[in-house]
Amino acid sequence: xxxxxxxxxxxxxxxxxxxxxxxxxxxxxxxxxxxxxxxxxxxxxxxxxxxxxxxxxxxxxxxxxxxxxxxxxxxxxxxxxxxxxxxxxxxxxxxxxxxxxxxxxxxxxxxxxxxxxxxxxxxxxxxxxxxxxxxxxxxxxxxxxxxxxxxxxxxxxxxxxxxxxxxxxxxxxxxxxxx
Numbered sequence: 096x097x098x099x100x101x102x103x104x105x106x107x108x109x110x111x112x113x114x115x116x117x118x119x120x121x122x123x124x125x126x127x128x129x130x131x132x133x134x135x136x137x138x139x140x141x142x143x144x145x146x147x148x149x150x151x152x153x154x155x156x157x158x159x160x161x162x163x164x165x166x167x168x169x170x171x172x173x174x175x176x177x178x179x180x181x182x183x184x185x186x187x188x189x190x191x192x193x194x195x196x197x198x199x200x201x202x203x204x205x206x207x208x209x210x211x212x213x214x215x216x217x218x219x220x221x222x223x224x225x226x227x228x229x230x231x232x233x234x235x236x237x238x239x240x241x242x243x244x245x246x247x248x249x250x251x252x253x254x255x256x257x258x259x260x261x262x263x264x265x266x267x268x269x270x271x272x273x274x
Contacts, residue, residue, distance in 0.1 A: 136151045227249070
């Protein structure tokens with residue numbers, strides 16, 4: 096697995112990088128032999144309240160992401176890896192079908208069993224009128240509704256886009272592309 100470490104407002108030293116490689120080896124084993132093509136990006140950010148570590152793993156077109164906060168950078172990384180492992184275990188069957196690999200069954204026997212989510216409980220379906228608006232108007236509409244995200248038809252590109260409120264402040268824009 097190729098690992099990239101980025102430090103924002105901090106320097107991720109070699110000890111952290113070694114710790115990250117050791118921790119991500121668990122995920123590497125879980126993904127199987129084809130994990131040599133996998134990429135992991137670790138972003139460590141220093142904030143007033145402590146450290147924020149975000150880990151994103153790209154494996155055969157599948158994207159798994161976790162973000163955790165802690166006082167110490169290694170503790171935040173440990174929590175991220177645990178969250179990624181939980182996500183992979185929870186969706187084990189779907190991932191096996193996608194990856195066509197039996198490697199996901201090679202868990203450490205000491206891990207507590209995780210109930211696999213087989214049926215999604217869709218509790219509400221809603222139709223919304225869509226009119227072309229620009230990004231700024233979409234953000235304004237999202238804030239007026241008090242939502243965390245807002246789907247809209249971008250007037251500039253004639254594509255469906257999504258704006259969302261980021262945890263650390265600011266906004267994000269998702270623009271769909273076809274691969």
